[in-house]
Amino acid sequence: MAASSSNSNPPISSETQTRNWLDLPHDVMSTIFLKLGPIEIFNSVQLVCSLWRKICKDPLMWRKIDLNHLSDIHDMNYYDLEGMCRHAIDRSCGQLVDINLEYFGTDELLKYITDSTCNLRHLRLACCYSISDEGLNGVAAKLPMLEEFDSSHCQLSKDSLEAIGRFCPHLKSFKFNSQVFRHLCVESDDEAFAIAETMPGLRHLQLIGNKLTNDGLLAIMDKCPHLESLDLRRCFNINLGGCLGKRCAEQIKHLRLPSDPTDDYPFQAEVEDDGYGSYDEDYPSGISDIDFLSEDDYDYYVFSGESENEFSDDVDFHSE
Structure with a gap:
């Protein structure tokens, strides 16, 4: 006997068909919007309706600002x-605690941030070639709560590092990575x-491509007793044989060695092939002629444009 029609799937209720996104709780909508990022919020989400616009203007939405998900330079x-x-900083109303300025940060923007909040805990300035020693030194005292700082591939000297260290007593995570090149050591x-x-x-502490020697590493080991992870990849002036290598292995829970692969590193860290053979072929003993270019040896490109300090809620953020 054929199956009766009563075994067929029940019809979709009218309530299911007419479910309204506007009925979702505000905290749920906020969580969804936070996964989209500032660009989508400013250019799409807040334009849908007045309710979504109100949610997008909540300062709690802007405690973290990350504009680093644009993978294409043209974008x-x-x-x-x-x-x-x-x-976005204006909308945070002083509640900003985490910001990523990768590639487009400037001295002026950094000052704008630190003038707006003194609660910043996470600051990423990787590849911000328009941030200078003077600019960072001028705002370091306004970062008393900073816990995480990434200044990889920036044109910063030891003076900026000392300023951050003096004025940021809660600093727990620091990245100061450099590009690796083949030159005289x-x-x-x-x-x-x-x-x-x-x-x-x-x-x-992450120091990929740094020029430090065993003396510098020993100083860090002596003065930073709480280190749990230390990344020394592409630090080819380091020799971890003997007592120093044994101490690092015993004191550091997560240790990355100079010759360890950099597959998980988001920036260029491999030695450029200059046509004279690979690193392994040229330096089988692990001693290289690799140097790291200073800021004077490189031309950098800035991807930030000039803009006014004040914007209306309907500002167009497309560059001309």
Whole structure:
């Protein structure tokens, strides 16, 4: 006997068909919007209706600002990221605690941030070539709550490191990575000594491509007793044989060695192939002629545009 019609799937109720997104609780909508990011919020979400616009203007929505999900440089040029960032900072009403300015940060924008909040805990300035020693030194005293700082691939010296270390006593995580190039070997422990002398509370330290030697590493080990993770990949002036290597292995829970792979690193960290053979072929003993270019050796490109400090809620953040 054929199956009766009573076994068929029940019809979809009218309530299910007419469910309204506007009926969702505000905290649920806020959670969804936070996963989209500032660009989508400013250019799409807040334009849907007055309710969504109200949610998007809640200062709690802007405790974290991250404009770093644009993977294409052309997309970065398409938007006025600095203007958008300033507008997001204004909406935070002083509650901003986490911001990522990767690629487009400037001295002026950094000052705008620190003038707006003294509660910043996480600051990422990776590849911000328009942030200077003077700019960072001028705002360091306004970052007393900073816990995490990333200044990788920036044109900053030991002076900035010392300022951050002195004025940010709660600093626990620091990234100060450099690009690796094939040149005559240059050694420098200036930055390592600055870290050792001013950042005793560090738990996590990443120094990919740094010029430090065993002396600088030993100073860090002595003065930063709470270190749990230490990343020394591409630090080819380091020799971890003997007592120093044994001490690092015993004292550091998560240790990345100079020769460890950099597959999980988001920036260029491999030695450039200059046509003279690979690193392993040229330096089978692990001793190289690798140097790290200073800021004077490189031309950098800035991807931020000029913008006004004040914006209306309907401002167009597309670059002209």
